Amino acid sequence: xxxxxxxxxxxxxxxxxxxxxxxxxxxxxxxxxxxxxxxxxxxxxxxxxxxxxxxxxxxxxxxxxxxxxxxxxxxxxxxxxxxxxxxxxx
Numbered sequence: 001x002x003x004x005x006x007x008x009x010x011x012x013x014x015x016x017x018x019x020x021x022x023x024x025x026x027x028x029x030x031x032x033x034x035x036x037x038x039x040x041x042x043x044x045x046x047x048x049x050x051x052x053x054x055x056x057x058x059x060x061x062x063x064x065x066x067x068x069x070x071x072x073x074x075x076x077x078x079x080x081x082x083x084x085x086x087x088x089x090x
Contacts, residue, residue, distance in 0.1 A: 012064035016042065020058045034058040 002010070018038055022031040038060050041049045047062040 012066050014062065015065055016060060016062050018058065018060040021052070022056050026056060030056075 018035070020031050020034045034057070037051065038049065038058055041060070042062070048060060050059040051057050052059075
C-alpha cells in the first residue's frame with residue numbers, strides 16, 4: 001500500500017487502456033501494427049480514439065485513477081492476458 005507522500009507525488013495515476021481486435025484470419029502483425037496507430041494518436045495528444053471496420057480495429061482511452069495500482073490492475077491484466085493469449089480453436 002503506498003504511503004501518503006507517494007500518493008501526493010504520483011496520484012492520480014495515469015492509465016492508458018488499449019484494445020486491439022482482429023478476426024481469427026487476421027495476421028498477428030496486422031493486429032500489432034494497430035499499436036503504431038494508437039501511439040501516433042497518443043503523441044498527438046488524443047485522450048481517446050476508436051477506429052474499426054466492424055471486426056478489425058482498436059479503441060483506446062487515457063484516464064486518471066485514484067485507485068491503487070496493485071491488486072486491481074494485476075487482476076485486470078491477468079484477465080486481459082487470458083483473452084489475448086487464448087489458443088485458437090480451444
